[in-house]
Amino acid sequence: MDKSKVYKSEEVRLKRLAKRLMLPHSYKKVGAWLLGLSFLALVILKINMGELGIYRTALKQLMLVGLLFMAISKEEIEDEMIVNLRAQAFSLSFICGIIYALVQPYINYGVAAVVAPEKAIYEEFGTFIILWFMLTVHLLFFYVLKKAR
């Protein structure tokens, strides 16, 4: 099969997928509610139950889902500039996320080594912290870019 045909069909498929991945504007509110409610539930359960076990993980994942909904839901008027700004925000947050994941553990270790050398251990971040950081940075960048336009 011709290579260019394969590339072309892949391009069409990816573009279609990117379009389908975007949620309607109303999902922005759904995401905000999901984030707020799961955060509240996490705080309330933590106060009442102490150790949460599987619920803690599930609620944290719900918070990430809420942030994701907010990140991939369309604006009221979704024009080419918004698409452009979203792409910029995604790329910036992706780069920031990688730098954060690579550098921050060393900073934490360095600070711990200065403050309490006996407790200083190198610890890598879990997926939750990195995903949380990337999604919040994306939302922040997107908001600022939108306001600056």
Added chain:
Amino acid sequence: MVYAYRSFVIFLCIKKGALMRNRIKIERATLDITQEELARKIGVSRQTVNSIEKNRYVPSTVLALKISKLFEKSVNDIFELEEED
């Protein structure tokens, strides 16, 4: 810190559209239409029209053609390069 970050973002936006000039504001005044009306006619938000007018955003070819069609002028009459690129 916040100011530095905001300046960086604005710099990114301005840098992107720095090489292009346009006559949209003049053409709009000729037709006596607001940014809101123009935005509705070409299917974008008012903020996008504002950004294009202030050279903060360079529109796509499709959008430039829509604008030129609305003003009944060629794209070159509305948009021009500020310097040789």
